[in-house]
Amino acid sequence: MGDSSLKKWRNLHSGDYHLSLDAETAKSWDRCYSQNIDPEKSTFESCTDTEFDIIKKNSTEIYAYTNRIIMALQEYLRNPHVGFALFDNNACLLKLYGSGQFLQWAEAKGITPKTIWREECAGTNAVSLGLELNKPLYFDGPDNFLKVLCDVVTYFTPFSLEDELNEGLLKKFGGVAIIGPDSEKDLDYLVTVISISKDVCMHLYLVVNTYHSISNPGLMHIDIEKAKNKMHILYHSSTIFDIFNITPVDLNFKNLQTIFDPYPQNKEFWEIIDSNRQVKNYNTKLSILGKENNYVLSSEPYKQSSLGFQGIKLVFESEERISSYVSRKIGNAQLTFSDIIGKNTNFIKTIYQAKRVALSDSNVLILGESGVGKDIFAQAIHNASSRKNKPFIALNCAAFPRDLIASELFGYEAGAFTGSKKGGNLGKFELANTGTIFLDEIGDMPLDLQAMLLRIIEQKSFMRLGSNTQIHVDVKIIAATNTDLIQKIKQRKFREDLYYRLSTIRLRIPALRERQDDIELLTNHFIKSISSRTNMPKLALSGEAMEMIKNLPWKGNVRELQNTIEGIFQLYPDTVILPCHIKEYLDIPEPNDLVISTAAPLAAAQAETNTENINGPAHKRQIEEALRINKYNITNTSSYLGVSRKTLYRWLKKYNLQ
Ligand SMILES: Nc1ncnc2c1ncn2[C@@H]1O[C@H](COP(=O)(O)OP(=O)(O)OP(=O)(O)O)[C@@H](O)[C@H]1O
Numbered sequence: 001m002g003d004s005s006l007k008k009w010r011n012l013h014s015g016d017y018h019l020s021l022d023a024e025t026a027k028s029w030d031r032c033y034s035q036n037i038d039p040e041k042s043t044f045e046s047c048t049d050t051e052f053d054i055i056k057k058n059s060t061e062i063y064a065y066t067n068r069i070i071m072a073l074q075e076y077l078r079n080p081h082v083g084f085a086l087f088d089n090n091a092c093l094l095k096l097y098g099s100g101q102f103l104q105w106a107e108a109k110g111i112t113p114k115t116i117w118r119e120e121c122a123g124t125n126a127v128s129l130g131l132e133l134n135k136p137l138y139f140d141g142p143d144n145f146l147k148v149l150c151d152v153v154t155y156f157t158p159f160s161l162e163d164e165l166n167e168g169l170l171k172k173f174g175g176v177a178i179i180g181p182d183s184e185k186d187l188d189y190l191v192t193v194i195s196i197s198k199d200v201c202m203h204l205y206l207v208v209n210t211y212h213s214i215s216n217p218g219l220m221h222i223d224i225e226k227a228k229n230k231m232h233i234l235y236h237s238s239t240i241f242d243i244f245n246i247t248p249v250d251l252n253f254k255n256l257q258t259i260f261d262p263y264p265q266n267k268e269f270w271e272i273i274d275s276n277r278q279v280k281n282y283n284t285k286l287s288i289l290g291k292e293n294n295y296v297l298s299s300e301p302y303k304q305s306s307l308g309f310q311g312i313k314l315v316f317e318s319e320e321r322i323s324s325y326v327s328r329k330i331g332n333a334q335l336t337f338s339d340i341i342g343k344n345t346n347f348i349k350t351i352y353q354a355k356r357v358a359l360s361d362s363n364v365l366i367l368g369e370s371g372v373g374k375d376i377f378a379q380a381i382h383n384a385s386s387r388k389n390k391p392f393i394a395l396n397c398a399a400f401p402r403d404l405i406a407s408e409l410f411g412y413e414a415g416a417f418t419g420s421k422k423g424g425n426l427g428k429f430e431l432a433n434t435g436t437i438f439l440d441e442i443g444d445m446p447l448d449l450q451a452m453l454l455r456i457i458e459q460k461s462f463m464r465l466g467s468n469t470q471i472h473v474d475v476k477i478i479a480a481t482n483t484d485l486i487q488k489i490k491q492r493k494f495r496e497d498l499y500y501r502l503s504t505i506r507l508r509i510p511a512l513r514e515r516q517d518d519i520e521l522l523t524n525h526f527i528k529s530i531s532s533r534t535n536m537p538k539l540a541l542s543g544e545a546m547e548m549i550k551n552l553p554w555k556g557n558v559r560e561l562q563n564t565i566e567g568i569f570q571l572y573p574d575t576v577i578l579p580c581h582i583k584e585y586l587d588i589p590e591p592n593d594l595v596i597s598t599a600a601p602l603a604a605a606q607a608e609t610n611t612e613n614i615n616g617p618a619h620k621r622q623i624e625e626a627l628r629i630n631k632y633n634i635t636n637t638s639s640y641l642g643v644s645r646k647t648l649y650r651w652l653k654k655y656n657l658q
Helices: 003-014 023-034 049-058 060-074 100-109 126-133 188-210 239-244 267-274 319-330 345-359 374-383 402-410 447-459 485-490 496-502 516-534 543-551 557-571 579-586 604-629 634-641 645-654
Strands: 083-087 093-097 137-139 152-162 170-181 218-225 230-236 279-288 291-304 309-318 364-367 392-396 436-440 461-463 470-472 476-481 505-508
Touching (some): 023 126, 049 060, 060 083, 060 170, 060 188, 060 230, 093 100, 126 137, 218 239, 239 291, 267 279, 267 291, 364 374, 392 402, 402 447, 447 461, 447 496, 516 557, 543 579, 557 579, 604 645
Parallel strands (some): 364 476, 364 505
Antiparallel strands (some): 137 152, 218 230, 218 309
C-alpha cells in the first residue's frame, strides 16, 4: 500500500474531509459514519453462490453486450496493471477482465467477483456513488471511505436509460469500471469507460425499447465472426421460446444451429444470414429443433467497425401470434355467405360468383349503390377463402382525412412526422399481411395514394412513411365503391391502370329496387333478428303493411329497409304494424299516395325528391332525431337515413340545421 495514499487517507479521516472532498463524496462519507461503517475494515462483503447465480441471470442483457465489447477492447489496454470490472445495478462485481498481473493484484486486495460495492457494504467508492448519481466518476485512492481501497484508483460509468413509459425515471442496468493501483492514473480511462457505456446503452435501448413497443416479438442478436465462420446468439428476448414453442434453454453465446436446424433445412433463413441481408416481414418456413412452422422474419445487419463487431438483428413472429394480435386489435370479419339473405335470380347469381371469387386469390372490385351489402360480401368472401383464419382489415377511404390515409395504410417509422408515436406504427397493409384488406369507398382515394396502391399491387411490397426499406406483403385486396369509376377515370380522378389492377374480378351487387322479390324475405329476416335481440317475440306486420314496404323505393337499399323496420318496431312495439304506422313513421301524407304504388318502382332520383317534398316539418324532425342518435356524425347519419352525404348536407341547409 502506497504510504502517501495511506497518509492522505488518514488525514482525511482525522480532519474535516468536507474541505478536501467534493460535496457529493463528502455527503456519502457522512452517511458511512452515521451508519457506523468501520473505515479500517479489511474485507469486502460478498454474495452467496446462489445469490450470484440469480444476479447473473438478471444481468444477461448487460453481460451479453459488455462482455463482448470488453473482450474486444482488452488487448488494447496496454497497461498490465489495470483491468476492467463489470458491475450489476446493485453494485455487485460480475466479472474482472485483465492481465494475470492485474487479476493477482485484485485478488490480493479482495477485489473479486461476487463482492458488493454498495455504500452500506463497501463505504463510499466510485461504483456506489456513480450508480447513485448516475454519472461517470473518477475516484483517487484516498477518496474511498475504506482503507482497503485507499490506494486503488477507479474510473466508473453507469449504464442507464430513460424509461419511455415512465417519463423522467431512469432504468439502471449496472456499469463498467477500469480499476488499478493508485500509481496508474490516466484520465483517458474515464473516456474509455464512458464510450463503452454509450455503446452498451445504445444496444440496450434497441433491445429494451424498439421492438418491445409493438407486440413483444421474438428478438435475437447474432454475433457474426466471419473469419471463424461462427454465428453466436449474443442476445435473445425471453419471448423467443413462446414464439418457437420450445422449452427454454440457455442460448447465450450458443451457436445458431443450437436451435435452427442446419442446411438444407431453413434454406431461406441461412441464405439471409449468410448474405447479411435485410428483410422486413418476410414469410418463411422455419425448422426449429425438428419442428416446422410458418414465421414472419425481419432482419437488420449491423456493424461496429471500430470494435470489429459485426452482427445481425433478427425479429421473429409466428403467424398465429400475428393473427391473434391483429384480431384482438382490429376485430375480424364476422359475416359469412349464410348471413346474406336473398332469393332473386340475379342476386343468387351474384352470390354464386362471389363464392367462386373467394376460391381464387385475385383482387376483387365490388360495385353497387350505398347500402346494397358490399361490406357483408367482402367479409363473406374473406371467410370463404383460404385466408379465413388470417386478418381481415377494413378501411373506409372516405372516412379518413386525406393526409391520414397514407399513414393508416402504410404505417410510419418512429419520428416520421410531428406527433407520430415513438415506436412507429404498423399500417393496415402490414397488419393485413397474409390476410385480406378491404378498401371501402375506393373512389374517394386521393390520386397520389392511388399511385402508391398500384405499386403495392405490382411489387407486393411497400415502404413505411419515413423509411426507405421495402416491406414484403402478401395481401388480397377487396375494394368497393358506389361511385361510377369509369366516369371518374374520364374526369382524371381515378387511375385507369389501378382500376384494371383492382378489378381483376368485378362483382356488381344489384340495388334493392332491382330485386323487389327480396324485400319480403329481408323484412322478415330483420323482424326475426329484432325479436331475438330485444326479446320481443310477438312483433308482427300486417299483409297490407308488407305490401306497402315492398313497393317503397328504398333509395338507401337494404340499409334503409333495415333502419326503417327497426325504427317502426321501436316506435310501435306492442301492435301489429299497419300501413298507417308506416305512413306516420315515414311522414307520408294520407291523400297523396305518391310513394305507395303497386306499379313499377319510382326512379331513384325521383324518389328522393318525393320523400323530401312530402315530409316537411316531420322530415326535419326525423333528420334531427337521426343526427342525435348518430352523435351528429354526418357519415353515420347519412348511412342511418340511407342517403348520400351530399343529400344530407342539402337537407341540413334547407332545414337550417347546420
Ligand atoms: N343481402 C343481405 N342480407 C342481409 N343483410 C344485408 C344484406 N345486404 C345488406 N345487408 C345489411 O344492410 C346493411 C348495409 O349493408 P353494407 O354495409 O354491407 O352495405 P354497403 O354496400 O357496404 O354500404 P356503403 O356503400 O354505404 O358502405 C348492413 O347492416 C348489412 O348487414
